[in-house]
Amino acid sequence: MNVQRQIIFYGHHFADFYLVQNERVQEKIEYVFKIIRSVQNVPKKFLEHITGTDGLYEIRIESESNIFRVFCCFDRGNLVVLFNGFQKKTQKTPRKEIDLALKLKEEFFNSKKE
Numbered sequence: 001m002n003v004q005r006q007i008i009f010y011g012h013h014f015a016d017f018y019l020v021q022n023e024r025v026q027e028k029i030e031y032v033f034k035i036i037r038s039v040q041n042v043p044k045k046f047l048e049h050i051t052g053t054d055g056l057y058e059i060r061i062e063s064e065s066n067i068f069r070v071f072c073c074f075d076r077g078n079l080v081v082l083f084n085g086f087q088k089k090t091q092k093t094p095r096k097e098i099d100l101a102l103k104l105k106e107e108f109f110n111s112k113k114e
Contacts, residue, residue: 050093055074069097071098
């Protein structure tokens with residue numbers, strides 16, 4: 001089944017991350033976004049819920065031997081809101097990146113209430 005999700009950025013963090021990546025990495029990010037936009041059940045290889053959080057997900061991008069993560073959440077079902085992205089250099093996702101994503105997620109939902 002085809003779905004149409006919309007992807008938006010909250011704040012400047014994702015754009016800042018995206019713009020410093022090389023063309024190959026940007027193409028891979030676009031490829032993964034295309035899957036997220038159109039596939040009903042996105043494989044865990046590309047999108048996974050972060051354990052211990054309330055609705056925070058990580059978009060997973062691999063380009064050659066590099067691993068990248070972009071944090072996001074869902075809003076109103078088909079809206080995907082992107083927060084921060086980073087290159088993963090260790091097995092464990094840095095706590096500061098998760099904390100930043102959670103803070104941005106909270107800001108996003110609070111800004112909608114106003």
